[in-house]
Structures are given as C-alpha cells and as structure tokens.
Amino acid sequence: MLNFATRRFGLSLLILFVAVTVMFLMIRAVPGDPVQIMLGPRATPELQAQLTAALGLDQPIWKQLLIFYGNLLQGDLGTDVFSGRAVTDIVFQQLPYTLELIFASILWSATLGIGLGAYAAAHPNTLIDRIAAAISVSFVAAPAFVVALLALLVFAVHLQWFPAIGAGDGFLDRLDHLVLPAFAIGLSWVGYIARLVRASMLEVMGESHVRTARAFGIAERRVVMVYALRIAILPVVTVIGVGMGFLLSSAVFAEIVFARPGLGKLVIDSITTRNYPIVMGSVLISTALFVVSTALADLINALLDPRARTAH
Amino acid sequence: MTETLLEIDHLSVDYETGRGDLKALRDITFNVNKGEIVGIVGESGCGKSTLISSILRLTAPNTRFREGEIRFKGQDLLQASDRQMRDLRGADISIVFQDPMQTHNPVLTIGQQMLDIQHRSKQSKADKLAHAAKMLGAVGIPDPEARLKQYPHEFSGGMRQRIAIAMALMSEPDLLIADEPTTALDATLEVQIIERLQELQREFHCAILFISHHLGVIAELCDRVVVMYAGAVVESGEVREIFHDPKHPYTRRLIECDPGHIKERARVLPTIPGEVPDLANLPGGCIFRDRCDQAMARCATDVPPLDQLKEGHHAACWLNHEEVTT
Numbered sequence: 361m362l363n364f365a366t367r368r369f370g371l372s373l374l375i376l377f378v379a380v381t382v383m384f385l386m387i388r389a390v391p392g393d394p395v396q397i398m399l400g401p402r403a404t405p406e407l408q409a410q411l412t413a414a415l416g417l418d419q420p421i422w423k424q425l426l427i428f429y430g431n432l433l434q435g436d437l438g439t440d441v442f443s444g445r446a447v448t449d450i451v452f453q454q455l456p457y458t459l460e461l462i463f464a465s466i467l468w469s470a471t472l473g474i475g476l477g478a479y480a481a482a483h484p485n486t487l488i489d490r491i492a493a494a495i496s497v498s499f500v501a502a503p504a505f506v507v508a509l510l511a512l513l514v515f516a517v518h519l520q521w522f523p524a525i526g527a528g529d530g531f532l533d534r535l536d537h538l539v540l541p542a543f544a545i546g547l548s549w550v551g552y553i554a555r556l557v558r559a560s561m562l563e564v565m566g567e568s569h570v571r572t573a574r575a576f577g578i579a580e581r582r583v584v585m586v587y588a589l590r591i592a593i594l595p596v597v598t599v600i601g602v603g604m605g606f607l608l609s610s611a612v613f614a615e616i617v618f619a620r621p622g623l624g625k626l627v628i629d630s631i632t633t634r635n636y637p638i639v640m641g642s643v644l645i646s647t648a649l650f651v652v653s654t655a656l657a658d659l660i661n662a663l664l665d666p667r668a669r670t671a672h
Numbered sequence: 673m674t675e676t677l678l679e680i681d682h683l684s685v686d687y688e689t690g691r692g693d694l695k696a697l698r699d700i701t702f703n704v705n706k707g708e709i710v711g712i713v714g715e716s717g718c719g720k721s722t723l724i725s726s727i728l729r730l731t732a733p734n735t736r737f738r739e740g741e742i743r744f745k746g747q748d749l750l751q752a753s754d755r756q757m758r759d760l761r762g763a764d765i766s767i768v769f770q771d772p773m774q775t776h777n778p779v780l781t782i783g784q785q786m787l788d789i790q791h792r793s794k795q796s797k798a799d800k801l802a803h804a805a806k807m808l809g810a811v812g813i814p815d816p817e818a819r820l821k822q823y824p825h826e827f828s829g830g831m832r833q834r835i836a837i838a839m840a841l842m843s844e845p846d847l848l849i850a851d852e853p854t855t856a857l858d859a860t861l862e863v864q865i866i867e868r869l870q871e872l873q874r875e876f877h878c879a880i881l882f883i884s885h886h887l888g889v890i891a892e893l894c895d896r897v898v899v900m901y902a903g904a905v906v907e908s909g910e911v912r913e914i915f916h917d918p919k920h921p922y923t924r925r926l927i928e929c930d931p932g933h934i935k936e937r938a939r940v941l942p943t944i945p946g947e948v949p950d951l952a953n954l955p956g957g958c959i960f961r962d963r964c965d966q967a968m969a970r971c972a973t974d975v976p977p978l979d980q981l982k983e984g985h986h987a988a989c990w991l992n993h994e995e996v997t998t
Contacts, residue, residue: 567774568769568771568774568775569774569775569776569777569778571730571769572769572775572776572777572836573777573788574730574761575728575730575761575762575766575767575769576761576762576766576788576789576839577758577759577760577761577762577763577789577791577792578762578788578789578791579758579791582788586780587777587780590779590780591777591778591779664779665778665779666778666779666781666823666825667778667779667823667825
C-alpha cells in the first residue's frame with residue numbers, strides 16, 4: 361500500500377510538471393503583447409521596456425520557464441503586476457471559495473447520485489427505475505450555466521429563498537450562499553453518477569459472488585450495500601476524481617453568474633488583463649487540485665479494492 | 673435407516689421467454705436420503721443448474737414453478753416464505769458453486785466473508801474466526817489464521833474451491849449441493865477435491881447432491897446417480913447398476929463417450945450425434961428419439977414413463993418394456 365502510494369505520488373508530480381509547462385508555453389502564445397495591454401496605448405517606450413524587463417519577458421522563453429520553476433521551488437509564484445501583492449497570497453485567498461463550492465457540489469451530487477443509482481439497480485425495470493432514468497438523463501443534459509441562470513432567476517429573484525450573489529461571511533451565511541451555485545454545477549453530476557452506479561451495480565449484482573452471498577442466507581440489504589455496492593462504487597470514485605477537473609471549469613460559470621470570488625473568476629479576470637503571474641499561479645493551483653484529486657481517487661480505489669494494490 | 677432428506681416430486685419448471693415458455697424441467701422425481709451422495713449427470717443445458725437453483729429458490733425472475741414439490745425434511749420449499757428460505761440457505765442447505773475464481777467477493781477478506789456467513793451464530797467474533805480457521809485447516813489450507821486476512825485473489829483456484837467447501841460445511845448442513853465443483857479445475861486438483869469431499873462427508877455425515885458431467889467423478893464419489901436429459905430424468909439408480917447395466921440408450925452413450933472409458937486409441941472421439949431438442953417447442957414422444965439408434969415407431973408418439981425396473985433402478989425407455997422384443 362505504501363509502495364503504491366509512493367509511486368502514485370511520483371506520477372502526480374510528473375503530470376503536474378508537464379501540465380504546468382504546457383500551460384506556461386500556451387499562455388505566451390495568446391495574441392497581444394501583455395505590456396501594451398497593461399499600460400495602454402499611450403505608454404512611453406521606456407516605460408514599456410521597464411515593465412517588460414520587470415516581468416522577465418525580455419528573456420528567451422526557456423529562460424523564463426527556468427526562472428519560473430526556480431521561483432516555484434522556493435514557493436514564490438511572483439507578484440501581481442497591478443497591486444504588487446504576492447501571487448500566492450491572492451490565489452490562496454481565493455482558493456477556499458472554489459474548494460468549498462466544488463466539495464459541496466461533489467458531496468450532494470455523489471450522495472444523491474449513488475443513492476438513486478443503487479436504488480434503481482436494486483429494482484431494475486420497475487416504474488421507479490424508469491422514472492429515475494428519465495430524471496438522470498434530463499439532469500445530465502442540463503448545462504451548468506443554464507441551470508445556474510435559471511436557479512438564480514427562480515430561487516433567488518422570484519422566490520427569494522437564497523441569496524443571489526457573493527459568498528457570504530460566517531459559516532451559516534457561507535453555506536446559504538453555497539446552495540444555488542452548488543446546485544447548479546452538481547445537478548448534471550447527480551444524473552451522471554446515478555446512471556454510472558446503476559449500470560455498475562447491475563453488472564456486479566449478476567456476478568457469481570453475489571449469488572454465493574445469497575446462497576448463505578446473508579440479508580439482501582447487506583448483499584446490496586456491502587457485497588455489491590463496494591465493488592460497484594470503484595468506477596464512480598475514479599470518475600469523481602477526474603470530474604474535479606470538469607467541476608473546476610463549471611465553477612468558473614458559477615462564480616461569474618453568482619458573482620462569487622474564487623479561482624475561476626480570478627483566472628478569467630487575469631487573462632483579460634494579461635496578468636501572467638496570476639494566471640500561472642491560478643492554473644498551477646487548479647492543476648495541482650486536479651492532480652491531487654485523481655491521485656486521491658486512485659488511493660481510495662486501492663483502499664477499497666485489494667486487487668488494485670497489487671496490480672500496479 | 674434410510675431417512676429421506678430431500679424429495680423432488682414431479683417438479684416442472686418453465687422459463688418465460690420472448691419466444692414462449694422454455695420447459696427447463698419436466699416431471700423430475702428423485703430422492704436424496706440422509707447422509708447419501710447422489711450424483712446428477714447430464715450434458716450442458718439438461719436442467720442441472722435450474723434444478724439446484726430451484727432447490728435453493730435462487731432462480732432468475734422469469735422462472736415459473738408449474739407443478740410438483742421440492743420437499744426438504746417434509747417441508748415444501750416452493751411454498752416456503754422468503755424468510756424461511758433465507759433461514760435454510762447456508763444453514764441446512766449449503767452450496768459449492770462451479771467457478772472458484774468468481775465465487776468469493778473480491779474486495780472482502782476470506783476471514784470477513786467467513787464471518788459474514790456465520791450471521792446466525794451468537795458466538796463472539798473471535799470464536800467465529802477461530803471456527804473459520806479450523807474449517808480452513810480441515811480442508812487443507814496451511815496456516816489458516818494468517819490466511820483469513822487475505823483476499824480471494826491471493827489464493828489459487830484449487831485453494832479457493834477448498835475454501836468454498838469449507839464455507840459450505842461450516843454450518844454442518846444436512847444437504848450439501850456441489851454444482852460441478854471440479855469442472856474449472858485441472859485433473860490432479862479434481863482428485864484432491866473429490867477425496868477431500870469424501871473425507872469431509874464421512875466427518876460431517878451430510879448428504880451431498882453432486883452435479884457433474886464427468887462420469888468418472890460420479891462413479892468414484894456417489895452412491896446413486898440420476899441421469900438427466902433435456903430437462904427430464906431418463907434413468908436413476910445405484911451407481912454400480914447404472915454403470916454396469918444402463919437401461920437407457922442415453923446413459924449407454926454417455927458412458928461410451930466418457931474419455932476415461934475409452935481404452936483404445938481412437939482417431940475420432942465418440943460423440944452422440946444430433947442435438948438436444950428445443951425446450952420451447954418440444955416434440956411429442958421420447959425426447960431422446962432423434963439421437964437414439966434404437967428408436968422405434970412407438971418412441972415418436974408416446975412419452976416413455978420413468979418405470980421401476982428393479983428395486984431403486986428407474987429408466988424411461990420403451991426398450992425396457994416386455995412387449996418389445998428386439
């Protein structure tokens with residue numbers, strides 16, 4: 361197990377390195393000179409040259425990359441071009457908002473999705489199963505930004521059940537502000553996870569070992585919840601791990617629609633102003649988040665499935 | 673002395689399918705006495721699996737019990753409640769399934785699974801684990817205490833089948849159903865498992881219903897044998913009787929086809945030509961008629977009854993009737 365974890369960690373670092381390098385090169389391929397965009401058309405050439413040098417943009421790109429990694433290893437992600445604050449400060453200030461949004465979305469959608477899927481699989485081809493299927497498919501088909509706008513309109517503007525914008529202060533207020541955005545980006549996941557769990561459960565329920573468990577008179581509840589669900593959940597854990605990446609991009613919509621602070625909003629804002637250090641910092645943290653979540657999913661899988669521990 | 677444990681009494685079972693009812697079992701009748709080993713032999717698709725899943729009532733949802741009774745200690749299992757059935761399973765009736773590689777839960781330790789099947793016992797967890805270890809030792813798993821902590825994939829196929837046998841015998845059942853327990857294993861392991869089963873049967877005095885298509889194993893292990901063909905019993909009797917004096921052409925052909933029986937080198941292995949009749953659309957008369965080289969006019973019109981020819985020896989064939997002279 362420890363061996364498996366070590367190897368998985370090494371792989372994560374490699375993925376992180378490749379992703380960040382590619383991102384570094386890509387952002388420099390975006391058209392438009394950052395210095396001109398930042399300073400505006402009336403800046404003097406001296407001022408432009410000064411900023412270019414300050415940003416290290418006069419160096420060849422490989423040297424820029426080396427400097428970036430050199431600073432990164434010392435925990436320095438650079439400074440915000442406009443405010444001069446450390447990028448780490450800004451990013452880590454925004455990070456909790458995005459994290460709480462993503463975790464809330466995963467939590468409610470996985471709980472409901474697994475429950476719905478397991479229930480449907482335990483009663484295949486019944487009316488309940490068909491209704492669950494219809495609901496799941498329509499949830500999957502609903503894009504997060506549409507749901508976000510509709511939820512905002514219905515629950516915040518008309519019914520006024522939940523606040524429309526911001527992230528709130530204090531635990532309960534923050535929770536209150538989380539409801540609508542988490543609902544919006546989690547909804548399609550409910551359907552997706554439910555379909556996945558149902559298919560996976562039906563497959564497992566047909567396997568011989570389930571018949572064995574029944575042949576020993578083990579209670580049907582335990583057969584479904586322990587003997588079958590524990591195996592059926594494995595692909596779902598992987599999907600949720602990878603899904604963190606998709607949720608990160610959905611979070612961008614939610615943060616814009618609900619005017620929430622967060623990584624997504626920070627990235628969008630800093631790309632439009634070509635604020636490279638902020639973009640790179642946010643992207644680095646997002647990528648790390650994604651890499652950590654997939655690695656975590658693999659580790660959970662290995663904990664749940666003894667075969668995965670030896671297979672790698 | 674010979675107390676009847678299990679009575680299959682004129683059992684008929686259908687599967688409802690899109691193309692009509694599949695008559696999987698028709699008019700099956702035989703007994704298993706206490707402490708006796710009865711073999712069921714027949715080709716794939718003859719209804720062996722339907723029969724054992726019917727006994728345990730672990731049948732597919734499209735199964736319909738049309739007629740007959742399955743009596744276990746006098747109680748009709750087809751009328752028993754789900755709760756009563758669940759109380760029987762793994763307690764009075766246990767089963768060892770065919771494929772040892774698939775029979776255990778892959779994500780739970782063997783110890784956990786052996787704990788779970790003792791769910792009726794009031795013993796402490798430590799006592800239950802000790803019992804599990806003792807049973808693993810009894811089927812010849814070395815170092816059983818340590819191996820309880822292992823997962824199924826850490827055992828070989830032969831070991832897994834022995835574990836399955838240990839699990840089935842743990843509650844000291846009155847009836848052990850063994851569904852082709854050696855089919856997925858190679859020949860040397862097969863002998864080991866059979867010998868182990870014999871030893872354990874002497875120790876636990878349970879009756880065994882042993883399903884196989886391997887006649888050699890049946891002859892080795894069983895007291896009596898039931899020969900099934902296309903969902904019906906065609907012959908049943910003492911093992912010695914059946915092997916030395918088969919009274920049904922199908923039994924004779926089965927014995928001829930058994931590789932263990934072939935003494936000379938043959939270029940072509942013997943087979944029984946023809947195919948099993950379509951169970952959804954059964955022809956009238958004898959079901960084996962199309963593949964039988966001794967078929968007569970009467971076989972096409974009348975279904976031969978399962979007649980008692982000698983004490984305990986039954987066969988369903990017109991050739992055994994006195995009015996027929998060949």
